[in-house]
Amino acid sequence: DQQVKQNSPSLSVQEGRISILNCDYTNSMFDYFLWYKKYPAEGPTFLISISSIKDKNEDGRFTVFLNKSAKHLSLHIVPSQPGDSAVYFCAARGNSGGSNYKLTFGKGTLLTVNP
């Protein structure tokens, strides 16, 4: 059972426009959400996170929105740049017992920003 879903395997946008990456989750015990970016042949790098007590977190060009009632979060990149082209992973942390330390990852969305 996939608890974190990224339903779009890929997304293509023009440079300067907005990129919106979506993520849905099923486990209501998730209380912290993260986005990672991954370039080919490199490890994932942490991008931005949000606690379940917030509905928005912003860091420069990156904003994450959380809709708890819909169990949905999105990452907005404005403006998009060619260097943003990468695979983006959504991840969630559970808050019960031994799962405190574990993250559950989605399958990723490949973002391509065209010049």
Add this chain to the structure above:
Amino acid sequence: NAGVTQTPKFQVLKTGQSMTLQCAQDMNHNSMYWYRQDPGMGLRLIYYSASEGTTDKGEVPNGYNVSRLNKREFSLRLESAAPSQTSVYFCASSGGYGSYEQYFGPGTRLTVT
């Protein structure tokens, strides 16, 4: 400050051979993790160590063993490699309770023939 380092970067094994993937972090983190990444499958947790002296199974532990050698080092061992273990392996670390961001190493690309 090198962050999370992994060795080797690449490895080719024959079916049945064994090997150990090494991981070290210099961020004084309490928790460490091993993931595998396969096409279309995202990142799947193999084993993790919440703190020095403890290890626990993740989502896909079969065929693997781990050792938390000390606070810095966390190794992953394949006792008898199988073609299904062809993958890219990532080690990660995090501060532990209250600090949820995980920091990843550059990965080891393993091919089992």
